[in-house]
Amino acid sequence: MTASKSTSKPLECKNSNEPPISNYKDVDRSKLTQMFQHYVDVKAAHPHAVLLYRVGDFFECYFDDAVTLAQELELVLTSKSVGDVGRIAMSGVPHHAWERHATLLVEKGYAVVICDQVQDASEVSPGKLVRREITRILTPGTLLEDGMLTSSRNNYLAAVVIAGKHWGLAYADISTGEFLTTQGSDLEHLTQELMRLQPSEVLFPTNAPNLGMLLRPGEKSDDLPECLPPSFCYSLRSQIPFSQGEARSRLLNKFKLRSLEGVGCEHLTLAVRAAGGLLEYLGETQKHDSVPLQPLRTYTLNDFLIVDHQTRRNLEITQTIRDGSFAGSLLWAMDRTSTAMGSRALRRWLLQPLLKIKGIQARQDTVKELLEDTTLRQDLRLLLKQIYDLERLTGRIGSGTANARDLSALADSLARLPQIANLVSQTKSPFLQALQNVPPILKELGEKIQAHIVESPPMHIKEGGLIRSGINELLDERRGLVEGDQKWIANLEVEQREKTGIAKLKVGFNKTFGYYISVSRLYADQVPSDYIRKQTLTNEERYITPELKEREARILTAQDDLNKIEYEVFVALRDEVASHAETIRNISRAVAAADVLCGLAELAVYQGYCCPEMLEGREISVVDGRHPVVEQSLPAGFFVPNSTNLGRKMKREVEAENNAPDLIILTGPNASGKSCYLRQVGLIQLMAQIGSFVPAKSARLGICDRIFTRVGAVDDLATGQSTFMVEMNETANILNHATSRSLVLLDEIGRGTATFDGLSIAWAVAEYIAMDICARTIFATHYHELNQLASILPNVANYQVTVKEMPDSIIFLHQVQPGGADKSYGIEAGRLAGLPATVIQRAKQVMGQIEQHSKIAMGLQSLD
Numbered sequence: 001m002t003a004s005k006s007t008s009k010p011l012e013c014k015n016s017n018e019p020p021i022s023n024y025k026d027v028d029r030s031k032l033t034q035m036f037q038h039y040v041d042v043k044a045a046h047p048h049a050v051l052l053y054r055v056g057d058f059f060e061c062y063f064d065d066a067v068t069l070a071q072e073l074e075l076v077l078t079s080k081s082v083g084d085v086g087r088i089a090m091s092g093v094p095h096h097a098w099e100r101h102a103t104l105l106v107e108k109g110y111a112v113v114i115c116d117q118v119q120d121a122s123e124v125s126p127g128k129l130v131r132r133e134i135t136r137i138l139t140p141g142t143l144l145e146d147g148m149l150t151s152s153r154n155n156y157l158a159a160v161v162i163a164g165k166h167w168g169l170a171y172a173d174i175s176t177g178e179f180l181t182t183q184g185s186d187l188e189h190l191t192q193e194l195m196r197l198q199p200s201e202v203l204f205p206t207n208a209p210n211l212g213m214l215l216r217p218g219e220k221s222d223d224l225p226e227c228l229p230p231s232f233c234y235s236l237r238s239q240i241p242f243s244q245g246e247a248r249s250r251l252l253n254k255f256k257l258r259s260l261e262g263v264g265c266e267h268l269t270l271a272v273r274a275a276g277g278l279l280e281y282l283g284e285t286q287k288h289d290s291v292p293l294q295p296l297r298t299y300t301l302n303d304f305l306i307v308d309h310q311t312r313r314n315l316e317i318t319q320t321i322r323d324g325s326f327a328g329s330l331l332w333a334m335d336r337t338s339t340a341m342g343s344r345a346l347r348r349w350l351l352q353p354l355l356k357i358k359g360i361q362a363r364q365d366t367v368k369e370l371l372e373d374t375t376l377r378q379d380l381r382l383l384l385k386q387i388y389d390l391e392r393l394t395g396r397i398g399s400g401t402a403n404a405r406d407l408s409a410l411a412d413s414l415a416r417l418p419q420i421a422n423l424v425s426q427t428k429s430p431f432l433q434a435l436q437n438v439p440p441i442l443k444e445l446g447e448k449i450q451a452h453i454v455e456s457p458p459m460h461i462k463e464g465g466l467i468r469s470g471i472n473e474l475l476d477e478r479r480g481l482v483e484g485d486q487k488w489i490a491n492l493e494v495e496q497r498e499k500t501g502i503a504k505l506k507v508g509f510n511k512t513f514g515y516y517i518s519v520s521r522l523y524a525d526q527v528p529s530d531y532i533r534k535q536t537l538t539n540e541e542r543y544i545t546p547e548l549k550e551r552e553a554r555i556l557t558a559q560d561d562l563n564k565i566e567y568e569v570f571v572a573l574r575d576e577v578a579s580h581a582e583t584i585r586n587i588s589r590a591v592a593a594a595d596v597l598c599g600l601a602e603l604a605v606y607q608g609y610c611c612p613e614m615l616e617g618r619e620i621s622v623v624d625g626r627h628p629v630v631e632q633s634l635p636a637g638f639f640v641p642n643s644t645n646l647g648r649k650m651k652r653e654v655e656a657e658n659n660a661p662d663l664i665i666l667t668g669p670n671a672s673g674k675s676c677y678l679r680q681v682g683l684i685q686l687m688a689q690i691g692s693f694v695p696a697k698s699a700r701l702g703i704c705d706r707i708f709t710r711v712g713a714v715d716d717l718a719t720g721q722s723t724f725m726v727e728m729n730e731t732a733n734i735l736n737h738a739t740s741r742s743l744v745l746l747d748e749i750g751r752g753t754a755t756f757d758g759l760s761i762a763w764a765v766a767e768y769i770a771m772d773i774c775a776r777t778i779f780a781t782h783y784h785e786l787n788q789l790a791s792i793l794p795n796v797a798n799y800q801v802t803v804k805e806m807p808d809s810i811i812f813l814h815q816v817q818p819g820g821a822d823k824s825y826g827i828e829a830g831r832l833a834g835l836p837a838t839v840i841q842r843a844k845q846v847m848g849q850i851e852q853h854s855k856i857a858m859g860l861q862s863l864d
């Protein structure tokens with residue numbers, strides 16, 4: 001739960017000079033009223049959360065929580081006198097607006113406990129308290145409400161266990177039901193995996209006294225080891241549920257298993273401990289027991305192409321480097337999905353590309369099938385657009401937070417499934433075949449919901465108006481009675497006008513007096529003797545009659561009964577749907593995958609992509625490749641395509657015909673397109689490994705195990721590291737982890753230090769990658785001296801991005817061609833920028849001297 005944030009700001013209260021009491025522990029419980037005793041008990045059980053306590057039409061906060069609420073949401077802080085203890089701090093929000101305010105608190109990193117009235121105040125005997133219970137505990141990682149979540153991304157809750165260098169990580173999205181676990185033996189991998197997931201909340205077992213605290217992003221704590229990135233919310237939990245025995249039995253109970261063998265983690269102690277700890281937290285925060293989780297799945301990091309956080313950032317996969325925006329990212333350029341589920345799945349695929357050719361080809365085959373059959377694709381997209389977020393609807397239904405609109409949305413979506421099944425009935429790809437058979441129960445459920453719930457139902461489920469007639473006998477009978485009475489009241493006006501002869505007599509209703517008969521004061525002396533005067537206004541008198549009141553009482557009680565019956569019928573229906581959550585979620589997954597592939601086919605058609613041939617070898621051959629994002633941001637035809645050939649065949653493989661280099665030294669003036677080209681190669685490879693077509697005329701791509709990038713660094717002020725140190729750390733990481741199957745993209749190395757230091761490091765790095773690692777590499781640099789490497793090492797080649805020199809300007813051709821640039825145009829760029837002529841002249845002189853006396857390349861050659 002959230003750390004209660006004690007405030008240093010003195011309390012300012014609207015209605016008191018005395019500072020009110022702000023700590024609930026400072027009051028003598030025995031002196032409190034019965035309600036406040038209950039409040040304090042609930043608060044003591046959740047000391048680190050903000051407690052919203054329902055009192056009448058408001059959710060109120062007291063003590064410290066009142067200050068937090070007022071400060072964080074800019075609400076009025078007031079105070080309230082509580083029996084003998086004096087005034088306590090108080091703030092609050094209207095009961096119908098709790099969700100909005102709670103969301104804001106959760107977004108700010110607080111846990112929020114909702115303690116609601118679960119009993120009708122009218123049912124409580126005088127002197128007794130309305131029953132209140134905790135109905136929701138909201139934390140960043142356990143949200144379910146539609147308005148609190150972003151539809152295009154998962155909301156992950158993660159749990160971490162660390163033992164020495166070993167770690168276990170489980171994560172779940174309770175809104176969609178995914179639940180996965182893994183473990184590893186390198187803490188760096190744990191960091192990377194958390195960075196991939198970007199969880200909203202991470203559970204971490206620790207010791208007292210900080211149990212229950214929720215550390216907000218950036219908040220430091222001695223309880224957290226260094227490998228846990230500070231950018232997330234951490235919930236500090238007790239060690240007990242994370243112990244092997246407790247965790248294992250909790251998992252076995254939850255999934256009704258005898259062993260964890262079937263889910264693949266029987267022997268993965270740390271994975272089990274993390275998953276069990278996570279389940280315990282769900283049990284505590286979700287008051288409804290049955291959060292419908294999918295069966296636990298165990299995965300290993302080796303199943304996927306490793307793209308570390310740095311590379312994900314540099315390749316701008318889900319957000320741009322410049323301002324972190326979605327627009328301009330790869331995901332933005334690629335997302336042509338029609339459903340929220342598809343959009344989330346595409347994001348997951350991009351963050352976890354595949355390694356196995358078979359899996360990639362299965363996706364490619366589906367894209368091909370959908371690409372070739374335009375009618376199928378367009379019709380499928382039309383149907384998919386009509387499907388709501390089945391995964392999250394199921395989550396809300398299972399957790400008992402869904403309303404009638406959610407059920408209707410589910411039914412409308414289920415009704416599309418047979419249409420989709422019909423549409424894909426002749427298809428060959430397994431991804432489409434998965435939609436060919438809709439489990440009959442889903443059809444039945446959809447029809448049942450439609451038969452039960454009225455068209456356009458209201459938001460609230462306790463105020464009636466949800467259930468159709470003919471569903472429940474008792475409901476129909478009560479409705480008949482109410483309708484009879486309502487008809488009687490409707491007729492009353494006509495009848496009384498006739499009876500009294502007062503033409504302007506009216507029957508009205510207001511909340512205070514209920515039904516009344518209104519007569520203009522001019523005719524007051526004409527009203528019958530059984531009229532009882534209730535209210536006098538300027539121009540009118542209002543009356544009631546005993547019979548009118550009797551009918552009114554019957555209507556109001558019957559209406560209450562009706563609402564209750566409707567609610568019960570609704571909840572029974574919702575529970576029935578919830579019991580089929582797994583079946584719905586299975587089909588949702590199939591819908592999501594088909595949607596992603598349909599979107600990829602659409603993308604391929606409209607952007608003119610080709611299907612890459614995926615290979616086991618090391619070849620990376622791209623003919624006329626393009627950058628998928630830059631291309632879309634330029635006018636059609638403006639992007640200059642460039643080819644790539646990398647990956648010399650290994651000695652034992654067939655000689656000759658492929659002598660592509662392993663490492664390309666790429667030179668060219670500033671802004672010529674080096675970075676763009678570098679990223680283009682990485683993005684094409686990554687797109688191919690998720691099964692997408694790629695922006696090229698043709699491509700043959702060997703599977704990569706990892707993609708590394710190092711792109712112009714910025715000072716990491718947060719960790720106090722200089723540009724050069726960041727650069728060296730990243731380079732070290734690459735040299736220590738890259739293999740001959742990796743793709744390495746280096747954009748400048750050694751620029752942050754003295755020229756010769758930098759050049760020497762750049763040279764040694766390039767040499768090491770080419771000779772020792774043999775990773776496929778593109779090394780963009782302004783150090784032209786590196787071009788010498790190509791004459792020394794057989795697997796190194798020089799390429800340059802060409803420009804055309806004009807008398808007083810340079811035209812960027814953006815063409816990548818063999819050969820090394822012999823000129824950097826840096827001095828030219830300086831001249832164009834307006835450096836004084838004497839400085840330019842002197843710079844040229846100095847450069848001439850340096851070039852004449854430089855023995856760098858020769859010196860290094862002789863070292864070999």
Ligand SMILES: Nc1ncnc2c1ncn2[C@@H]1O[C@H](COP(=O)(O)OP(=O)(O)OP(=O)(O)O)[C@@H](O)[C@H]1O
Binds near residue numbers: 639668672673677814
């Ligand atoms: N192939 C291309 N076709 C059309 N425009 C391109 C192409 N490549 C790059 N550009 C344009 O040129 C601009 C500069 O490219 P880029 O940043 O890759 O240059 P650079 O050589 O890496 O520069 P620097 O050395 O200063 O980092 C890009 O923003 C893009 O708009």
